[in-house]
Amino acid sequence: MSAATLSTADTDFKADAHITLRGHLRHTGALIRRNLLWIRQDPESMFDALLMPVVFTLLFVYVFGGSIGQALGGGQDGYVQYVIPGMIAMMSMTLSQGVGTGFSQDFNSGVMDRFRSLPIGRGSVLFAKVSVELARMLFATTVLMIVAVLVGFDITSWPGLFAAVGLAAVFASSIMWVFLTLGVILKNAQSVQAMGFLVLFPLQFGSSIFAPTASMPGWLQAFTDYNPLSTLADAARGLMVGGPVAHDLWVTLGWSVAITAVMAPVAIHKFRTKS
Numbered sequence: 001m002s003a004a005t006l007s008t009a010d011t012d013f014k015a016d017a018h019i020t021l022r023g024h025l026r027h028t029g030a031l032i033r034r035n036l037l038w039i040r041q042d043p044e045s046m047f048d049a050l051l052m053p054v055v056f057t058l059l060f061v062y063v064f065g066g067s068i069g070q071a072l073g074g075g076q077d078g079y080v081q082y083v084i085p086g087m088i089a090m091m092s093m094t095l096s097q098g099v100g101t102g103f104s105q106d107f108n109s110g111v112m113d114r115f116r117s118l119p120i121g122r123g124s125v126l127f128a129k130v131s132v133e134l135a136r137m138l139f140a141t142t143v144l145m146i147v148a149v150l151v152g153f154d155i156t157s158w159p160g161l162f163a164a165v166g167l168a169a170v171f172a173s174s175i176m177w178v179f180l181t182l183g184v185i186l187k188n189a190q191s192v193q194a195m196g197f198l199v200l201f202p203l204q205f206g207s208s209i210f211a212p213t214a215s216m217p218g219w220l221q222a223f224t225d226y227n228p229l230s231t232l233a234d235a236a237r238g239l240m241v242g243g244p245v246a247h248d249l250w251v252t253l254g255w256s257v258a259i260t261a262v263m264a265p266v267a268i269h270k271f272r273t274k275s
Contacts, residue, residue, distance in 0.1 A: 031128030053144035085236035086209035100179030164236035177263035
């Protein structure tokens, strides 16, 4: 690490030390407003949150719903009840990738250099990013549920639905710290996106999101047992349509706390010390 980098990091630590909690909250609020105004200026940035729930819901319900639904014993209608809670879990992780690519773009455009020259808490920049991406995720989930109702999903428990969305938001916020770290350490948004794909693809399809795991090979079932997306999807399913909840709920919360505890300090440190 260069002397200039050390000097910048030392300055950042001193700046943060003189900022009160109220100051951090004020800075975070201002940056959230800035990010929301940017979305207003660039509405195309919401296309993924708008179109992804529509495309994936129609694709899986009408392409795979008949065959997988028969295996489940409920036909296409039964598959709708199975897959929609899993789609909430999928949205929580897929859209989390956007925080890393956006962060990388801000670095390459010079925006982050401007932020780091201001007397604001360094953690406020990252917390603002996470907050806005959570808002995007909740928007995508709203779109998903509208489409789900149109294709036949039966909302049997509104409290269960809100609890499932809240659990997905908690998990998504933890995963965002992973992508924020990638956004800092990788050179460009394309690299973050490529790395995100390598992480997301096996986790999503090696889970119970789209199909039950009972017919999978033993080694893959062992992977799905430890896959947090499986426990999130199963917890959401139990909350929304009925079934066991407690075990999957606590495992998902445990994963969320562990990932946040490890990756949030890493992301903030990397941001402070990036040259």
